[in-house]
Amino acid sequence: MFKSLTLGLATIALVVGLTPSVVQGFQFNYGVGSYLSSRHTDAEDTHIVSELGALGAKWTRIEVCYSTDTSMNGDTNSLAQLDSVPNLSVIALLNFCSGTPSVDDWGNFVDRAVKKFGNQVEAWEIINEPNGQGMAAG
Numbered sequence: 001m002f003k004s005l006t007l008g009l010a011t012i013a014l015v016v017g018l019t020p021s022v023v024q025g026f027q028f029n030y031g032v033g034s035y036l037s038s039r040h041t042d043a044e045d046t047h048i049v050s051e052l053g054a055l056g057a058k059w060t061r062i063e064v065c066y067s068t069d070t071s072m073n074g075d076t077n078s079l080a081q082l083d084s085v086p087n088l089s090v091i092a093l094l095n096f097c098s099g100t101p102s103v104d105d106w107g108n109f110v111d112r113a114v115k116k117f118g119n120q121v122e123a124w125e126i127i128n129e130p131n132g133q134g135m136a137a138g
Helices: 002-015 042-055 073-082 103-117
Strands: 031-037 059-065 089-095 123-126
Touching: 031 042, 031 073, 042 073, 059 073, 073 103, 089 103
Parallel strands: 031 059, 059 089, 089 123
Antiparallel strands: none
């Protein structure tokens, strides 16, 4: 996974004609198609954050997986790592990840996530590919 991410980030820099030293001075806002997730190991998240910083990325996405665990510790740790990347905005994906919760459970989860992370998140994405997660049937 690390090799493909690094290759993807390097390709983006090459496509826009930038070397890593020039990327930091890049004046336009752009994002990188990568995200942090509680489904990743800490080492994977650390590597992703390092690559985002090296490219001077301005946006990334973090996945917050549905859980009845009110602490959301994995997601808290991922967001804390992003603090090391200057001027990085976050879009949070609220996702099922496994199973389909009841409407009430999902609503409670969304409420908890927004209250906990609202001041760290610039934009919210609710459910990735809902037609593939059983949402239409529920």
